[in-house]
Amino acid sequence: MGKQGDGQEDNVILFPGLVAKLVEKGMSSLKEKKYYDALRYFQQSAELEPSHPQARYGLVITNIELNRLNEAKSHCESMLREGIGNYYEVLQVYVSLLVQLGDYQEVETILESVMSEERLPADMAESFYQLLEFARQMTSPEIADFEDEIDEESIEGLSTTKEWIDLLEKGETDQQWGAIQKLSQLNTKEVQNAYRTFLKEKDKNPVIKSYLLQTLKELDVKGTFEVHKFGNTYEVKIEDLEDVFHEKFGTQVINELEKELGQESPSLFEMVQQVWWHFLFALYPKSPAPLDARVWAAALHVLGLSLMDNEKNRVKQISQRYRTQAEEVNKAVIHMRTIEAHLFKTMQ
Template sequence: MEKHRKGQHDGKIVYFPNLTGKLVNKGMSALKQKKFKESLDYFEQLLGMDPEHPQGNVGVVLSLVELGRLKEAKEKCDEVLKKDIGDYYDVLQIYISILIQLGDYEEVVEILEAVIQEQSLPPQMAENFYQLLYFSRKMAEEDSEEGVVFSQRAKSISDKELEHLSNQLQSEDSKQQWQAVQSIESPDEPTIRKELIKYLTYPEANPSLKTIVLQMLKESVTNDTILVHKFGRSMEVKPNELHDIPDGQFYRLVKKIIVHQLEQDNPTLLDMAVQIWDHYLFMIYPFQPEPLNEQLWAVAVLEVAHRLNGIEFDGDELQVAFSLEEKAIENVVEKIMEIEQISMKDLGVNGDTPN
């Protein structure tokens, strides 16, 4: 590797000013252009200069993933986590993604259960981790018991165990509720299913866990009509007829506007804005956003993303272009901020959670 330097002092290499920044920019540009061998080369040059550079380490991992070198990516990402380089949760998300691609579902379950038990997840990542844990547990179960019919796997539950489960689900402590939900292996067992259906109507129930429960019931072999209560709204649904999250034309239209506004100028803020949009839909599921105006919701999400990052957002041009009223935008912004604040309160200092 060629050494870019302007001289040596006491045997130490002195690099040209801002060379690390230039390598970061070149590496990121190559990633965006899908030139993954080039991006890997740039990021490895960067680590040769600064072995603990956060963007350099993540860049190497992402390049290896895109090149299909998943085992190397896993080893590198594991190293980055252990050395606590960069943002822990951002790196953890990448690591979990690699494990899933490798089919290491049991390791995913082990990691996520430990992290979630700490009750310290950033709100914008919590729901994604909940979903990944549930998915990985199902996949790990299928891997270990492939070919065994569900009725053979179903485990009976004692009266004492059922009472404990019911008490946990009715607790005002979200941690107790989560422990109950994540302990369930057979949601189709009649007595357990009955408790889960009741959970969806509890005023103290965590709204994100209600979404997880709905996903569990969605895979059920029965087609009951059940009542769901969230955020002061109620509706009857048939779980196995529910749409996936996120999904649907309205979701895609809002996301398209967000991507158009941020993709070129601020891809980092774009990632957060999409997470905010996904998070909101996850929390209110199975309800739809109101009103169903994609321009209104896109502008509101952009406003919230800027606020949470301490950046001023000038949405006047969009407001005029989409013929939106300022009051309507602020009303939707308040709805989104309410969801974010609930998550922060619930994950930080367990408190009362509206549903």
């Protein structure tokens, strides 16, 4: 700030109330979506008064709008560390950024610590709880990338088909992943019978069952298997299965969502896409009802906003944007949350 390259900066420092004026200009630029102008005003005001909460918070929001999430995260961290601004409001934005950046383990660590202190404001408790539940799901073994390494220590020493089948039946989640991968190399009647038993048992994890069905499809297995998921039992013909990650309806929903949320908040759009594919994979091979892409796009929009902030009653407003019925959207939101809660219980 000490340079006089344009003859302006050193002069304005002399005026009283300068920081407030710069912050005001920053807020105006932000509202007008002139994000680089806003960033410049907030940077200047923060340099002049580093402890000014609005200036520092303005840097966070502007960087988010510019999709500079790591920069926004750093500003949040420094505000929390220095005790600047409303702690819980800053924490809420910080945790939301961690979710968008995929740092779910850090989200879980932070929120578990905060909640253990029992100092959480009542009006923010639900939002933080939802973020914590989402992070726990995303850090669980079954939500991890299917190509992640299997815990070698947990499966070393196994050599016979029976031992692998026993691990599939009684092992922990990561061990079941490993067992399916190992057993997929053995296309025997004994192995297929084990698959049949696993798929129809009521207490087995629905996501593991989805992975097993996909494996059978990839192995070009033929025939009908009985599957139990979320209280329902039905038959599945393996050769008729569609690849869930290329499911036509799933893609239609993403396309509808992109028209609204993709333009409004690209980072939030990326986050709720993960929620959507996770939800579809849990339901697989069933499709969500109703088969109305606008309903589910609106529901994902609502769910994403609920993860990002604590504002309520968004269903009617968002439903109108997607030209659909609020009642249907609300049912879809409840359905996704119910599935999430069920999966969370199976992981405990």
